[in-house]
Amino acid sequence: MAVAADVEVVDLATTALRDLNQRLHDLDPDAPDPRSWRIVNPNGAHAVACGLDALVDVEIVGHVGYYCAGMNKRATVRVRGNAGTGVAENIMSGSVVVDGNASQSAGATGRGGLVVVHGDAGARCGISMKGVDIVIRGSIGHMSAFMAQRGTLVVCGDAGEALGDSIYEAHLYVRGEVAGLGADCVEKELRDEHMAELRALLERAAIADVAPAEFRRYGSARQLYNFKVDNAY
Numbered sequence: 001m002a003v004a005a006d007v008e009v010v011d012l013a014t015t016a017l018r019d020l021n022q023r024l025h026d027l028d029p030d031a032p033d034p035r036s037w038r039i040v041n042p043n044g045a046h047a048v049a050c051g052l053d054a055l056v057d058v059e060i061v062g063h064v065g066y067y068c069a070g071m072n073k074r075a076t077v078r079v080r081g082n083a084g085t086g087v088a089e090n091i092m093s094g095s096v097v098v099d100g101n102a103s104q105s106a107g108a109t110g111r112g113g114l115v116v117v118h119g120d121a122g123a124r125c126g127i128s129m130k131g132v133d134i135v136i137r138g139s140i141g142h143m144s145a146f147m148a149q150r151g152t153l154v155v156c157g158d159a160g161e162a163l164g165d166s167i168y169e170a171h172l173y174v175r176g177e178v179a180g181l182g183a184d185c186v187e188k189e190l191r192d193e194h195m196a197e198l199r200a201l202l203e204r205a206a207i208a209d210v211a212p213a214e215f216r217r218y219g220s221a222r223q224l225y226n227f228k229v230d231n232a233y
Helices: 017-025 192-204
Strands: 007-011 036-040 057-061 076-079 095-098 114-117 130-136 150-155 171-174 185-188 216-220
Touching (some): 150 192
Parallel strands (some): 036 057, 057 076, 076 095
Antiparallel strands (some): 185 216
């Protein structure tokens, strides 16, 4: 495999994961080099490239385990394979892209940045999201966007049961079928400003073969915001 001279290559078959993550953590946020890293032979390792805080591109060639690119800040991380539970959990900024499928809780509690999964994502995708934008090329599992506060979840495929349960102000867009909506989540009108938001996110995610008009929008009915005495036991 030919590698450009300005790419730092780390082989996890011969390098300890702790050493790799420490090197990435030690990067000077303002230093110019190295700015491109390639990680090979991850072999399903957990917590690869977690807690980054630098303008760096990290390509992971292979499958990863739990919490890959968790707490990401400013970095661009791309997984050339599948990702386990909690990929990009609590992302702050930057972007995390998975070329394959992601397990449950992708992008959970994310506060900013962009998460893209070009395959399917499992249950609880985007739970408690607080500002992150998530684009799923395939379908998502049940309880996705549970208690989602801010941000946007775009699903080009189908969504499982209890979508958006107890949702706050996040924007949800689904192109396919929705198995069921959670408490206080309702379908809403898809207006021009929502089409523009969708178009921009699909462009950022490099998804060009679907049209914004094919989606439906979901959000909060705002019935759980205030205490109602009739609901008291």
